Amino acid sequence: MSSKSVDKVSQESPLELYKGDELHPEHNDDYLRENERWATEEDMSLLRHVGDRLPTAAFFVVLTEFCERFTFYGITGPFQNYIQNGYQVPNSNPGAIDGGQHLATGLGNFFQFWCYLTPIFGAVIADQYLGKFKTIVVFTVVYIIGNLILTLTSIPASIHHGGALPGLVVAMIVIGFGTGGIKSNVSPMVAEQYGRYRPFVRKLKNGTEVVVDRELTVQSIFNWFYWAINVGGLSAIATTELESNVDFWAAYLLPTLMCFFCLVAFVLGRKKYVIVKPNGSIIVKSYRVIVAGIHNYRKAKAENCLVMDEEGKPVGWMDYAKPSVSQDVSHDWTDKFVDELRTAVRSCKIFCAYPFFWLGYNQISNNLISQAGQMNTGSVPNDIMQNIDPLCIIILIPIFDRLIFPAFRRMGLELRPITRITIGFVFSALAMAYSAIIQHVIYTKGPYFDAAGDGDNGFNDISAGIQVPAYVLVALSEIFASVTGLEYAYKRAPESMKSIVMSVFLFTNAGGSILGFCFNSISANPHLVKNFAIISGLMGGVTVIFFFLFKHYDNREAQELKNNLVYGKEGDAVSALTSEN
Template sequence: YQCEIHGLTLFCLITLAKSQGRVVVENYPSFFLPSLLKFKQKTWTFTSPSQSQVPSPKSQGPVPSTSPHTIPCPWPLRVSSDLNTIPTSKRDRREMGSLEEERSLLEDGLIQDETNGLYTGDGSVDITGKPVLKQSTGNWRACPFILGTECCERLAFYGISTNLVTYLTHKLHEGNVSAARNVTTWSGTCYLTPLIGAVLADAYWGRYWTIAIFSTIYFIGMCTLTISASVPALKPPQCVDSVCPSASPAQYGVFFFGLYLIALGTGGIKPCVSSFGADQFDDTDSRERVKKGSFFNWFYFSINIGALVSSTLIVWVQDNAGWGLGFGIPALFMGIAIVSFFSGTPLYRFQKPGGSPLTRMCQVLVASFRKWNLDVPRDSSLLYETQDKGSAIKGSRKLEHSDELNCLDKAAVISETETKTGDFSNPWRICTVTQVEELKILIRMFPIWATGIVFSAVYAQMATMFVEQGMMMDTSVGSFTIPPASLSSFDVISVIFWVPIYDRFIVPIARKFTGKERGFSELQRMGIGLFLSVLCMSAAAVVEMKRLQLATELGLVDKEVAVPLSIFWQIPQYFLLGAAEIFTFIGQLEFFYDQSPDAMRSLCSALSLLTTSLGNYLSSLILTVVTYFTTQGGKAGWIPDNLNEGHLDYFFWLLAGLSLLNMLVYIVCAKRYKKKKAS
């Protein structure tokens, strides 16, 4: 029974199935398979056509020969009364078998999904590993749980970090430079540990379980920190007549143990939550792809809602009601974040881990080195790639070949030995084009990634030097005293103000002029943010110049007292920094998710966070170098404990100059960047 006439052939096959209960179908085109599988009563045995026989309509050549395979029938025969009706649509197929049965066939690769919106096209599955239905999973219906998790987790994190420098100076009795260095070092570690979480998520556990496990570690760290601030024996005595006893090694040990458990815990959450949220939108669906861009805006919005509560309510509690309660409330919200995350499990879409990205990169380097003496063919189609529609890497689409970094293409060159033996199984000797392109993409992203480090050094000043500057200003409003760290709420208010404005007004207007679905490209968005960072540091320098001028005029230089200049003069620098965040950090989230290889998205999100880590370390390095050189000869230096004797404005001008230079380098790199092409 040859598959020559679609309707007639199916009719004959059905008749045979009813009379014999078993049929052998020869020479069937691949597009028949979905229909044939739905007309099984007992068992069908399918034999693929030979090389000379019927071609598949989706390819230019015959379907390769395979050995016959037997498929058991999971449901009874149901035949349309119209014998010429061909049940190829999913609606027709649902009448012949349940969705669960079709999901199992999809999972086993026996039928192909169609692009009519029933299933996701990006390979996402549910928590049991089965293909997911679009109408009941993912999209915005899953996002409230993810956004709620991020909001509560950020409230917990900023509830610790925002006022941490105050706790170190007032409760553990550290100096300004030492406290600032400890805060930036810890913050840097918080953005370094995501590399650990990213590798585990992409290679082994997946994003969901990585978030779940590291959240538990995070919560333990929060509880430890709360105990450290609550138990009198775990903190030094209060100052008496300006004599402030230092914390003992044991007291430091307990405090920093809890602090660095938080740093480890956040390493599994930061690189995964944003990517896990973006996973809820199908990359192959244009409507969902546009929504994903909006998701990143609202994701950052939720971060700053948590940060706003931390920088106002939590900071006030810490300064007025005690640090035990002030650290306990963030710990409680971390618990709520964990509950929120698990509550959305039935609605989530999951991407399967694709194996270690670090191993794949090493395989490309080793394979290219082994074939260093081979020439790369001019025709890229001669390079090794799987013939299947999907990539050999789990959870990844194929990547098109690019003409850059051709030395790495040697890893995909097919040698004479491989041609003779037909053995392509050793990735340490030969890699697919997609695997090579993964490494190329990371190398191309490197210059863009590196320019984020200086911006992060600027951002680090909000939790350190901006707070110390505010301590030396007038913090009173009538009878109410404003905690200096609370001024960071204006950074948050700026973000909360700009996110809906940007998402609902600026993007639609920009879209009309640029023709881009997101208004600005990710690279343009980051460039605007870098420019605003220059303005931010300039504003901070001008405020400090005015503060020092008043200190000199009032004879307060030698006195470690606040200058009668309202702390509200800091609002412009916080507001500009918030606007810079909207463009730079959200632009980074989009850029590193969209441009990264599919199976490396957690890793690339971690790399974007790594810029924050290195920015904090850079800030610590600049502080150390500036202090060393400006205190030579017994001078007070730029940043002494009494800021009235120093020149913090010079430090801010230095960062403004570095930011300007960084922006110019970024513009050059952004113009040369070439985007990835996925098939």
């Protein structure tokens, strides 16, 4: 095999920076440390591939995400009880609004929908106007305002005067804007802090040489990013205890204070960040490209003058938007932009299955909390059970990142994205099937049978500990499906569209909330067995369809790696990525 160095074409850093060059010399394509050299084709084939060390700037972004998720899960943890149950009702779970399980689940689904719709606005503002750094700062301030509204309207005087429900709705809307503007930008920004795009060989202290692989580094970054999300998610332990032992205002005050710290932590890292310039009116330009492509394709088809590629096959309809193909096209964009847009559209295809995944995942923040309230939880509040999920993820992600995935690679078993996502979907279906079994067992126990937890009814004679396997299965589903979705959304998006594509991925969670509304009529006793069973069946069917529709993507990615395309600019390897419309 040839020992020539891997081609530098498309290996240069694609980032156009406001700042960060002087702090990040690795963005210079000629940068190498003393114990490093450029990888050859032989190195790429024979040496073990590893991820690189994470840059300091990435840790600041991860810390920011931890603080934001601490805030988010801290306020949402008590929501189900806050809405469902009455205020200071003896021998009952904590509550304030007394709206019942239907209202609690419905408002919870609305909030999830809203929080995952708003990332689109944050992405547009970041990519077109402010850039990611300034957008995150602005929306964090909005987030703080929403938290203050929630805290102030949850004090006893407000609850007694009927201010809790309207205050909650207003707070949900404002908080949704805040968290959405952060969500679509913080995950692309953390990956942007790692600037080495060209594969290189590093000699370890023991003399072993390894190929430092950007793809594995990005995968590791998102694993640890998701780990931080779930460490932040443990805030619900504290807030549900405060809800039970102090009051709801105290439960919401803690995450409000953390939201202030989130802003401080993020701004403190500003001198270390790689900050990418906004790219202009991507949405408008993309719309015009699509319209031009459709119009010119139809025109060429009607005139029987279709354009052929080098193999004599008709080019795709989007190619007709290229200035090099259709003379009628405005030159406000380039051929490269059309290829990038097609890459982005193609990347988003796999996201169509995710709403069903999020439908199952969202059960841990509503119906599984209510399910725990129907069982004996001992001296702890029922809504503390949801924290088993982040605890499992905190334990399992380092194990998978450092032990299991590397062991698979050493055995020659590379779990590529579609395979990992499929495994995650299987775990999700199993989690919902197990939840249906638990619910059936609850309904067979006394003294309240299928009316446990309703109104003034207490719990049935069964321990909430049997819920633990359901949360473990949900955690495993997230490690395989959710983390990989974040990684895929970043890697496959062109540089000019990373926030937009990430917002599309996040919007699938809103799709899950819309599906949740369809289940609202069976999201209460005595229909919960049916609720969990149908979700499990849907997830199982979607898993099979997803795998057979997209399994060839893994083979294509393997070929891209072999051709050394994936190591360049994600989105610039259009010869492989845009071969199909």
